[in-house]
Amino acid sequence: MESVALTCALIMPALLLQKPHQSAKVKEYISYLEWRLKVLNEGGIHLLLHEGRTIQSQLSTKPRSARSEAELARTFAKLMFAGKIRPAIRLLTDRNKGGSLNSEQKSCL
Numbered sequence: 855m856e857s858v859a860l861t862c863a864l865i866m867p868a869l870l871l872q873k874p875h876q877s878a879k880v881k882e883y884i885s886y887l888e889w890r891l892k893v894l895n896e897g898g899i900h901l902l903l904h905e906g907r908t909i910q911s912q913l914s915t916k917p918r919s920a921r922s923e924a925e926l927a928r929t930f931a932k933l934m935f936a937g938k939i940r941p942a943i944r945l946l947t948d949r950n951k952g953g954s955l956n957s958e959q960k961s962c963l
Contacts, residue, residue, distance in 0.1 A: 862899070869902045870894070872909055 874886045893901055926945070933942035 866894075869906050872906055874909065875912075 870887060870890050874882055878886075890902060890905075930942050930945055933939075933945065
């Protein structure tokens with residue numbers, strides 16, 4: 855039973871605190887959490903798992919549209935000319951996920 859208990863302990867926060875839908879408000883979170891705790895106390899873990907799978911399947915799988923290179927360059931230039939260095943750098947690192955540069959970009963340095 856230890857492996858089952860450990861698995862439950864690991865997935866419980868995600869199941870209980872999962873966002874019910876994209877535009878959920880705080881009151882909705884509270885009511886859903888109360889309902890989920892009630893279901894859990896009554897032994898309805900399968901119902902919670904089903905709800906979690908349903909919510910996960912409804913999530914959008916499309917990646918966010920990437921900015922065009924021209925738009926990115928304009929935004930970066932505007933931030934730099936305004937003296938906002940940190941937001942300008944963050945714009946580039948967020949776009950590249952903060953990873954290392956590829957070999958083509960390294961050769962330009």
